Amino acid sequence: MSFNLSYSKTDRDLTQTLNKPKKWWYVAVTLLGLGVAWGAGSWLHQILTGIGVAGKNNPVGWYLYITTFVFWVGIAHSGTLISAILFLFRVKWRSAVYRSAEAVTVFGLATAGLFPLLHMGRVWVFYWTLPYPQMGGLFPNFRSPLVWDVFAITTYLTVSTIFFITGMVPDVAIVRDKAKGWRKKLYGFLAQGWQGTDNQWRHYTQAYVFLAALATPLVVSVHSIVSWDFAMSIVPGWHSTIFAPYFVAGAIHSGLAMVILILMPMRNAFRLKEYITDHHLESLAKFLLFTASMVGFAYIIEVFIAWYSHNPWEQAIFSYRAFGDFKWAFWALFICNLAFPQLFWFKRFRRSTFTLALVSVAVTIGMFFERFVIIATSLAHEYIPFMWGLPDLTFTEMGIVVGSFSWFFFLFMIFAKTLPVVSMWEVKEQQEPPKANT
Amino acid sequence: MSKYKGRNIMAVFPAMDVLIDGIKQLQAAGHENFLVYSPLPHHEVERALKRPKSPVRVFTLVGALTGFCTGWGLTIYSVTSYPLIVGGKPLISMPPFGVLAYILTILFGALATMLGFLINARLPQLRLAAEYDERISNDHYGIQIFTEDTALLTKFEKVMVKAGAIDIKKKK
Numbered sequence: 001m002s003f004n005l006s007y008s009k010t011d012r013d014l015t016q017t018l019n020k021p022k023k024w025w026y027v028a029v030t031l032l033g034l035g036v037a038w039g040a041g042s043w044l045h046q047i048l049t050g051i052g053v054a055g056k057n058n059p060v061g062w063y064l065y066i067t068t069f070v071f072w073v074g075i076a077h078s079g080t081l082i083s084a085i086l087f088l089f090r091v092k093w094r095s096a097v098y099r100s101a102e103a104v105t106v107f108g109l110a111t112a113g114l115f116p117l118l119h120m121g122r123v124w125v126f127y128w129t130l131p132y133p134q135m136g137g138l139f140p141n142f143r144s145p146l147v148w149d150v151f152a153i154t155t156y157l158t159v160s161t162i163f164f165i166t167g168m169v170p171d172v173a174i175v176r177d178k179a180k181g182w183r184k185k186l187y188g189f190l191a192q193g194w195q196g197t198d199n200q201w202r203h204y205t206q207a208y209v210f211l212a213a214l215a216t217p218l219v220v221s222v223h224s225i226v227s228w229d230f231a232m233s234i235v236p237g238w239h240s241t242i243f244a245p246y247f248v249a250g251a252i253h254s255g256l257a258m259v260i261l262i263l264m265p266m267r268n269a270f271r272l273k274e275y276i277t278d279h280h281l282e283s284l285a286k287f288l289l290f291t292a293s294m295v296g297f298a299y300i301i302e303v304f305i306a307w308y309s310h311n312p313w314e315q316a317i318f319s320y321r322a323f324g325d326f327k328w329a330f331w332a333l334f335i336c337n338l339a340f341p342q343l344f345w346f347k348r349f350r351r352s353t354f355t356l357a358l359v360s361v362a363v364t365i366g367m368f369f370e371r372f373v374i375i376a377t378s379l380a381h382e383y384i385p386f387m388w389g390l391p392d393l394t395f396t397e398m399g400i401v402v403g404s405f406s407w408f409f410f411l412f413m414i415f416a417k418t419l420p421v422v423s424m425w426e427v428k429e430q431q432e433p434p435k436a437n438t
Numbered sequence: 439m440s441k442y443k444g445r446n447i448m449a450v451f452p453a454m455d456v457l458i459d460g461i462k463q464l465q466a467a468g469h470e471n472f473l474v475y476s477p478l479p480h481h482e483v484e485r486a487l488k489r490p491k492s493p494v495r496v497f498t499l500v501g502a503l504t505g506f507c508t509g510w511g512l513t514i515y516s517v518t519s520y521p522l523i524v525g526g527k528p529l530i531s532m533p534p535f536g537v538l539a540y541i542l543t544i545l546f547g548a549l550a551t552m553l554g555f556l557i558n559a560r561l562p563q564l565r566l567a568a569e570y571d572e573r574i575s576n577d578h579y580g581i582q583i584f585t586e587d588t589a590l591l592t593k594f595e596k597v598m599v600k601a602g603a604i605d606i607k608k609k610k
Contacts, residue, residue, distance in 0.1 A: 007477060007577035131512060139516035141524055143534040151538055155545040162552050170478070170575070177572040192556075193563025195570050197582075198487055200559040201479040206492040207555035214498075214548045221540065425478040433480060434577050436453040436602055 005274065007428050011174055014424045017270045018175065021417050024269075032410040039403010042396045043118060051121040053396040060379045060391035062119075068401050069115030070371045071254065072108050072408070073153065073226050074247070077219055078255025079105025080160060083167070084215040087208075093283050095426035096275045100266065101259045102164045103421075107411040108255075109157040111404050116149070118400055145228040152225040156218050163211045169194050170204070171420045223251040230374065237317040237378035242301060249294035253337065254367035256288045257360040262412065264357060266421060275422050278351055285350040288363065292341035295370075299334065313383060320381045321373055325390060329369045330377075336366025442473055446584045447591055448569035448607040449598035454480060456602030457579040461486045463597050464583065469590075475571075475580035494554040501550020502543045509539030569607040 005013075046053050056063040082101040086094040117123050129150045133139050140147045173194040176187035194200065224244035231243035240246075260281060267276040306318040321330045340362040343349040350356070381388055415421070451457040457474070461483070464472055474483055513535035521529055556562070567582070574580050581603075583594050595606050 011576050131516075133516075133519075136520070138520050138522070142513045142516060142538055143524060143527060143531050148534070148537050148541070151541045151545075155541050158545060159548040162548055166552065166555065174477075174575045177575045188566075192561045193566060194561065195563075195566055196475050196477060196574055198474040198476070198483060198489065200561070201476065202484070202489055203492045203494050203555050203558040205479050206494045207551050210495065210498045210551045211548060214502075214544050214551065217540075218544060221544075225537065225541075428478050433454040434452060436451075436456045 005427075005431055007431065007434060010275075010427050010431070011178070011424055013272070014275065014420055014422050014427070015175055015178055017272070017421055018417065018419075025413065025417060029410065029413050032406045032413060035406025036403055036410055038399045039401075039406060042399030042403060046118075046396055046400075047123060053394060054400075055392040055394040055397045057389065057391055059382060059387050059389050060376055062375050062379060063391045064372075064393070064397050064401055065115050065119040067368065067371045067375050068404055069112050069119070070226055070247075070375070071368050072112035072115070072404065073223060074251035074254045074367060074371070075258045075408075076105040076108030076112065076156070076160070076255065077223060077248070077251035078259050079103070079108070080163075080215050080219045081252055081255070082259065083163065084212040085219060087212045088216060092430060093280055095430055096277075096422055097259065097263060097280050097284070098426075099167070099423045100262055100421055101255075102160065102167065103412060103415050104255065104259055104262060105160045106157070106164050107408050107415070108258075109153065109160065110411065111408045113153055113157060114404065114407075116153075145225065145232045148225045149229055152222045156222045159211070159215050159218060163215050166204075166208060166211060167423065168419060170196065170425045171423060174424055175420065219252075220248055223247045230378075235378050235382060236311075236313040237321070237374065240302065240305070242298060242305075246295070246298035246302070249291055249298060250337075250367060250370060253288065253291035253295050254364060256284055256291060257363035257367070260284050260288070260356055261360040261364065264353060264360075266416065270416075270421065272422065275427060281356055282347075282350045285344045285356060285359075288359070289341050289344040292338055292344075292363075296338045299338070317378060317381055321377045324377065324381065326373060326377050326380075329373050333366045333369040333373060336362040337370060340366075441471055442582070442584055444584055445586050445588070445591065446569065446582055446608075447595055447598070448475075448567075448571065448580055448582045449595075449601075449603035450571050450573065450605035450607070451579040451581070451602055452577075452604050453602070454482065454579060457581065458482055458486050460581050460598055460601035460603065463601050464581070464594065467594075467597065469583065469585070469594070471584045473582045473584075475574045475582065477575055477577060477579075492558060494551060494558055497550045497554025497557075498547050501553075502547030504550070505542040505544070505546025506539050508546065509542035510535060512542075513538050571605070571607065 054063070054065065056065070079098075079101040082094050083098040083105075086098070116129075117126055120126060128134060129140065129147065131140060131142075131147070131151075142148075169191060172187050173191040173196065176184060176191045179187050224247065227243035227247035230238035231240055233239060263276055263281065263284075267273055303318055306314040309315075321327070340359045343355055343359060349359075376391060380390055449460060451460060454476075457476070461474060464470075465486075474487060476483060514530055517529045523529065569582060571578065571580055581598065583591065583598075585591055585594075591608075595608075598606060
């Protein structure tokens with residue numbers, strides 16, 4: 001994939017995304033702000049009243065908060081896949097889409113990171129999770145997957161933010177050189193004095209390769225560690241050796257759907273069809289079809305192993321998932337995550353805006369259901385019938401979940417109007433450099 | 439102390455091929471004290487300049503090894519300083535501690551890479567060079583030649599114009 005454009009046109013087209021916002025942007029940001037306010041108000045209510053206002057209970061102690069946490073960590077994964085792994089494999093089509101995908105990673109993690117806090121009964125002592133000697137010199141239990149999770153998520157957020165910012169420095173310098181007045185000062189500050197000398201590029205390109213190489217194993221490890229929050233326990237439906245690859249595949253599946261969902265309106269609103277082309281969306285759709293096959297394989301193996309193991313509790317939980325209280329979510333996840341993406345076997349569906357949007361929305365919903373089914377059903381239907389029970393869905397919990405979606409899109413909207421959404425220097429790299437002797 | 443300081447001229451080029459000509463002519467004249475500005479990294483420019491490999495990789499390696507040792511060190515120290523058997527597992531449990539060592543290897547490696555980049559690229563800089571040309575980030579190129587010899591600078595100015603420079607900025 002190469003662009004038949006000039007350097008000047010690229011800079012002009014890709015910096016116009018930072019022009020004064022239109023009315024629709026203000027309307028969207030206001031609505032999302034209201035959603036964030038609803039979420040924040042719900043959290044405040046929960047802090048003042050007590051964790052009981054959330055729908056989780058005994059036995060379902062992990063419910064919508066942990067479901068949403070796992071969902072957002074999953075959403076974050078495709079960004080690193082597109083920006084780091086495809087970079088190391090020198091996949092050219094990534095250059096136009098990776099910046100937005102990276103933003104999805106950073107904002108997805110900024111949203112996910114809130115949920116362990118939201119889930120805490122006493123959030124004001126959140127620092128007890130940090131690795132320091134607490135009462136009597138006792139450290140947190142480093143054998144606990146929950147402590148690994150604290151390390152994994154904070155590391156992932158730190159590394160992806162460094163990668164995101166580093167990738168943006170040369171582009172911010174372009175904006176600085178085009179801007180005037182206070183904007184020049186602001187972008188001058190953000191560009192850190194970047195001038196594009198050969199020395200700067202030499203160190204930059206090497207740092208970028210190493211950051212990509214360091215971020216790549218995180219794609220595999222972070223969601224594996226999240227999956228071990230479940231798999232390390234002995235709860236039926238959770239205690240499984242396939243959970244790590246199963247969660248990683250699901251994470252990339254949902255993340256790709258979210259990236260497609262964000263790129264489509266963005267390329268229309270900012271008139272970026274020359275840069276984010278049908279070919280880009282089609283490539284993402286093919287990728288989505290591939291990840292659908294991976295999660296499909298995991299779903300089938302999971303059910304097969306439950307039957308093949310002759311383990312009555314394992315069989316009972318899968319029977320409960322398919323025919324019990326949450327059967328609607330179980331069958332919906334199969335339809336959304338497996339059936340809908342099959343449309344992408346056909347080129348005309350991969351090229352159709354409607355189908356792309358439909359499948360991406362279906363997969364996003366389906367992946368939320370997948371996490372919900374794994375988490376809620378296993379706890380609701382553990383070993384002893386005496387301990388079986390169902391959670392409640394409360395207004396507070398719903399407010400926080402809606403607030404998290406609003407928060408993610410709110411951050412993205414602010415990003416889209418303040419920083420370049422497409423990497424200018426990497427798009428230029430796909431073009432012929434200006435030549436005087438032609 | 440940076441060798442890119444003092445009296446200099448900045449030659450601005452409209453295209454990459456003439457920039458390479460300019461670099462080659464400077465090298466032919468035996469002058470190596472110059473910086474090349476470009477809107478993006480080009481292999482052609484790298485090949486012409488023959489600069490040494492960036493030392494950022496050393497920062498990455500040292501950072502990653504520090505993280506690896508910190509991961510093992512922190513976890514082993516924590517259980518030996520307050521021995522407490524949890525869940526019947528050995529005090530020093532290698533698999534879970536390995537997870538933390540793995541994560542800290544990546545974290546420290548990434549932080550050190552960022553630091554290495556900033557130190558080596560001399561960033562952040564509060565002010566841009568006075569001779570910096572704003573067209574460079576868009577589609578122009580530049581060669582900044584440093585020497586205290588004014589006669590040599592005048593000579594290089596002519597060489598650059600002959601090579602195809604469209605603009606010369608001077609710092610006295």
